[in-house]
Amino acid sequence: MPADSASSWTTVDDFLQSGDSRAARCFRRTQWDQVCLTASNANRHLECVALDQVTSGLNNVVRLLEFSDRSRWGARVRIKIADDAELETEVATMQYIKEHSDLPIPRVFAYALDENNPAAVAYMLIEVLPGIVAMDALGGYELHRGVIPTQYRRQFYRSVATCHVQITSIRLPKFGTIVRNREGGYELGPLPGIGGPFNTAAAFFEAWADNVKFKWDNETIGRMMQRGPIPAEWMISIINKFPSQIKAMASRLSASNNGPFPLCYDDFLHSNIMVDENSFDVTGIIDWEGACTVPWEVIAFPEFLQAMPVSFDLPQKYDRDRQPLDEGVRQTWRERQEYIEMVKSAELEDHLLSTCLSSNKNQALAYAYGAFTSIGKLGFYDRVIEQIERESWNLQNRTGCRPGHRPNYIGKGIPLVEGRGVESRKWLFH
Known part of the structure; x- marks a missing residue:
């Protein structure tokens, strides 16, 4: 605070x-x-x-x-x-x-x-x-509309990248939430709405698929799609099928089926990041509700660097080279690449976070997971599934790596002793 x-x-x-x-x-x-x-x-x-x-x-x-x-x-x-x-x-x-x-x-x-x-x-x-919430700095939302001023972004991103590496370097042997045990130590407890704790990524994805509930019912989706680019019944079908599609490929989704697994900060927003107002160096991260260990494949960029995957979005928003037509999105893409390089510079023991952020497949899955679980965003989840299948097949052919096994070039995790601005639009089409 x-x-x-x-x-x-x-x-x-x-x-x-x-x-x-x-x-x-x-x-x-x-x-x-x-x-x-x-x-x-x-x-x-x-x-x-x-x-x-x-x-x-x-x-x-x-x-x-x-x-x-x-x-x-x-x-x-x-x-x-x-x-x-x-x-x-x-x-x-x-x-x-x-x-x-x-x-x-x-x-x-x-x-x-x-x-x-x-x-x-x-x-x-x-x-x-010490410091001030980044969202409130230098005049706050009224002046900057929730966006970090351009002249401070590079230093802010570099400082956030260091924190991001530190967060994901906290790794535990199971998927779950951190709780205290009777002896005063730490252990992994269940994930809200999913259960657990889970020993493998496959078990995590299967449990998620069995328990997840989309935010909107079919009738509401139908109303939201009245002016959509595809019939409402198509979108309803896409959304209803997504969990079962994830479950069907659960054993093949993660290159790291077994632990240790990284801690995920659920509300990685600049409204939860403290900074020195003069330098925009991070002085603290607040509000840890929702934090838990998750598969690397659902570790995403901080919310202020989120970008919709091409596969999830409307095709007409991109050129023939699959580059965004909107200059604001192009700028976010450039800043994401710069952020990845900053993460690489901050990594010490391994390069798991930068590898995760560099993977289009992983980031498509991470975005779809968050959009389905937390936001209730309408979009082409079926195309995300196709992308995951296609890129997983290509990776297997290039590396000879079996599903659920980490390719050698990714590196190994270092275990520790066990112990989202939020998007205003709730749907893609408008």
Whole structure:
């Protein structure tokens, strides 16, 4: 969370009058005197007060606390009433990262997993990191419309690439979420909506296919496709078939069927990345809800470098060389290539992340996986399947590598001790 910055914080009165209504209700529901009491007990019984500085995001309200020695913590309160397992997993993930990595994330000082406590809310007391949220820097969204200013992008991307390598270098032997066990150590727990933990990539993809639910029902898809380039029933068929197609090829999707598997940061957005406002060097990464280990094939670029795969998109948006006609998309493609080179420069033990990001097949699968699972985007999932099949066949012919086995040139993972701006359009066609 950000340190004191005029563009990150607002007063309590302004927040309650002009902020999101859900966030305002959450703020009023919170017993701040009890939050301060918990903070005091966790910090040598120093006197603690809640300051007149508040900010909020999609899921959390954050208020600054100050102690009698002038040190400050952040109280991050969950807006929605959610399963306590979500917060428990996020806390465990942050603690594990602190113990196993130099990645700059907030330290967790204390927490309450649900509303059944004197503060009446689920909350986390965390370290205040230096810097400002990248989205809010240099005038924020009102001035830059959520885009990193051009003159700062190269340094920002380079710093993010270093963090990206650090995140995916945290590897565990199974697919799942990080949780605490009874002995105080760490283990892998189930993935929300999927189950597990899973020992192999094939088992992960099979479970995903068996359990995933598309965001929109057939009737809604039909309405969304009223002016689409193909009949609504075709799109409905494409979407309904995608999970079973993934399941049918589950054993062939990953070059690394067995662990260790990389940690994936689910909300890799510049609204969750802290930077030094003068240099745009990353000073911290916040909001770790949803983090879990996943196959390399669904590791994607940060959200601000996302680009729709050619196979998923409308063909008329590309020239005969399959290059995008839109200059903005062309620029994103160029920046993605620069980012890959930055990742390569940051990699030490292996080149698994840069290899993953360089693969059109992997990135098509990663995009389709995210679009289907989280966003509910309409698009040509069937063409993504065709691309995966075609490029997998070509790779096998070139390398002689059997499905589910890593080609020698990719390298090997180094195991550790086990222990998304969000797109505004929900459909492709408009």
